[in-house]
Structure formats: structure tokens, C-alpha cells
Amino acid sequence: TEKTISELVDAVNGTPDSISRDAGKKVKLRNHANGFCTSGVFKPNPQVTETLAIPFFTQSNIDVLARFSLGGTNPQSSDKTAGRFMSLKLNGDTESLHFVTSNAEVFFASNLDDFFTFQTKVKQGNEGKQWLIDNKPDAKAFFEYIKKLPPTSSYADNRYFGVNSFMFTSNNGETVAGRWIFEPVNGVIAASAAEFAQKPDHFLQQELTDRIATAPATWDLYVQLADKDDKVNDPTIVWPASRQRQLIGQVIINGQHDDAKATLECDKGIFNPLQLPKGISASADPILNARSAAYIESFIRRN
Numbered sequence: 001t002e003k004t005i006s007e008l009v010d011a012v013n014g015t016p017d018s019i020s021r022d023a024g025k026k027v028k029l030r031n032h033a034n035g036f037c038t039s040g041v042f043k044p045n046p047q048v049t050e051t052l053a054i055p056f057f058t059q060s061n062i063d064v065l066a067r068f069s070l071g072g073t074n075p076q077s078s079d080k081t082a083g084r085f086m087s088l089k090l091n092g093d094t095e096s097l098h099f100v101t102s103n104a105e106v107f108f109a110s111n112l113d114d115f116f117t118f119q120t121k122v123k124q125g126n127e128g129k130q131w132l133i134d135n136k137p138d139a140k141a142f143f144e145y146i147k148k149l150p151p152t153s154s155y156a157d158n159r160y161f162g163v164n165s166f167m168f169t170s171n172n173g174e175t176v177a178g179r180w181i182f183e184p185v186n187g188v189i190a191a192s193a194a195e196f197a198q199k200p201d202h203f204l205q206q207e208l209t210d211r212i213a214t215a216p217a218t219w220d221l222y223v224q225l226a227d228k229d230d231k232v233n234d235p236t237i238v239w240p241a242s243r244q245r246q247l248i249g250q251v252i253i254n255g256q257h258d259d260a261k262a263t264l265e266c267d268k269g270i271f272n273p274l275q276l277p278k279g280i281s282a283s284a285d286p287i288l289n290a291r292s293a294a295y296i297e298s299f300i301r302r303n
């Protein structure tokens, strides 16, 4: 049975019945509650439009609104976990492009039923987690991936992945599947266990604010292109790192618009993974195609 969008949001929020759902609405529960917004600029690689028919990238400087977050509905959750997330709104002259990304390249479910089951079981503690390991290979593979993910002392020290696939129109009229990868210009920097142990529970926001006051945090954005046999519509399947990549541009987080209304009120909006400019469209991945509706449902509940 296909889960409804409301059921998916309930599973994410841990509100399985109408009483807990109403309670969740009252406290404005949302996923990725521990987060903050900042700003910067995106500079497209001028060569992109030689191969890809995406007029959006002919602009030279595109305003960026960014939100960095941790997973989960607890706004006070500890920063000493491995998950790091980056959401971006690129607001162009006539179009916009949103990215909603994770430092994990792989997802834990390939369909909405498995997504629902995962969200429900992880909230049942060790027993639920063990059940997933025993019964859901995608969840098991995800846990194994997360175990190896290095903890980082900065939101700037991570790669970020779009995870789901999108379709890109090329100048010769073909459509090619690709996935977003943000590569930190200074490389991925793993924190040592000792360094991490000395930190307070909350340090990531202050760290990024201090950092960008001196020098911006920058990432090169690539599209990783699928080979003809790669599974496009399944976010549990990582493509080989050797796949061809095309440089799309650079995102520069510098805080330049942090005093603007849009940045200050950023938590009142949503990042929509299906907000795409001409020349980019959604793949048929069922996870991707449920996300916008779930984010809007969550937005309605928390307003």
C-alpha cells in the first residue's frame, strides 16, 4: 500500500496518531530543526552552456540563500553526530534553483513504503534499528555508510550530495541523468576523536559564522553523469566515483546578505528539491517525487 504524504510526514516527525499529530503541530515540529540560515553567491562555470541547455547558468552572479542543518526534529540535538545537511536557494533574475543535500551519498530507502518503515523503526531505539538491519538491506547499507562517515568540526568541511537523480537537457537535444555533488574547495576534513570530544554540544553555527567573517566557505558544484546502465531512479544505489563529472560552478558562502529580510525570515519558508530552472527536470525516482509535497505538508503544519 502506498503511503500518503501525511503519513510520511507523521513518520518523519514521530507523530503516528491524530493526537500526537496535533501536539506536533502545536510545537511546530519539523525535520532538520537544528539549523540556521546564511547567504552568499553562486558563480556558474561559463563553459556549462556550451554543453547543457540551461539558460539559468548564463548569469554570472546568482544570489544564494543557504540553510545548514542536522537531521531530526529536535532543535537542540547535539552537533556531535555525523550527519550534515546543506540547503540552497539560487535566486536568479527570472528563475530559481533549490538544492536540498546531505553529506551522505546514499539513501536508506528506494520507495515510500521502505521510507515509512525506516522512519517508524528508527524511532523505536535499538530494537527497531536491529529489525531494519535484519530485514532491510538498504537500511543496513545506509547504517554501514554512516558508521564510516567522519565527524567534522565545520559545515564547510563536508561534501554534499543531492542523492536523487535529475535529468539535464544538452545542447544536442539529448537528456542525460545526473546527480549533484558539492566538493569543498579545501577538501573534506575529518575531525579527530580528541578534537571532537572537547567540543560543546553546539558549535557548528558559531564556527561557520566566525569562519565566513574572515574567508568564505566555498564548494565546486559538479553534475555526476550516469553511464547508460546506471540505476537512475534509485537513491540507494551509489554510482562509481569514476563517473564523468561536469563542473557547474562555485558556491561561495560569505554572509553578504545575512541582514536581509529573506535571510532573517528564511526559516519561515521551505527549500523545494523540485524547484528547477528550464533544462533541468526531475527523474522518475519515487523518493524525489514525494519530497516537495512532504515539505509543503510540513510547512503547513508548522505555520
Ligand code: HEM
Binding pocket: 008, 009, 012, 030, 031, 032, 035, 067, 068, 069, 085, 086, 087, 100, 101, 102, 107, 112, 115, 161, 162, 163, 164, 235, 269, 270, 271, 286, 287, 288, 290, 291, 294, 295, 296, 298, 299, 302
Ligand atoms: C520521501 C523522502 C523524504 C521525505 C518524506 C522527507 C521529509 C522531509 C520533511 C517533512 C522535511 C521538513 C520540511 C520543512 O518543514 O521545511 C524535510 C527536510 C529536509 N530534508 Fe527531507 N525528506 C525526504 C528525503 C530526503 C532526502 C533524499 C534528503 C537528502 C538529500 C533530504 C534532506 C532534507 C533536508 C536537508 C531538509 C531540511 C531542509 C531545510 O534546510 O529547511 N530529505 N524532509
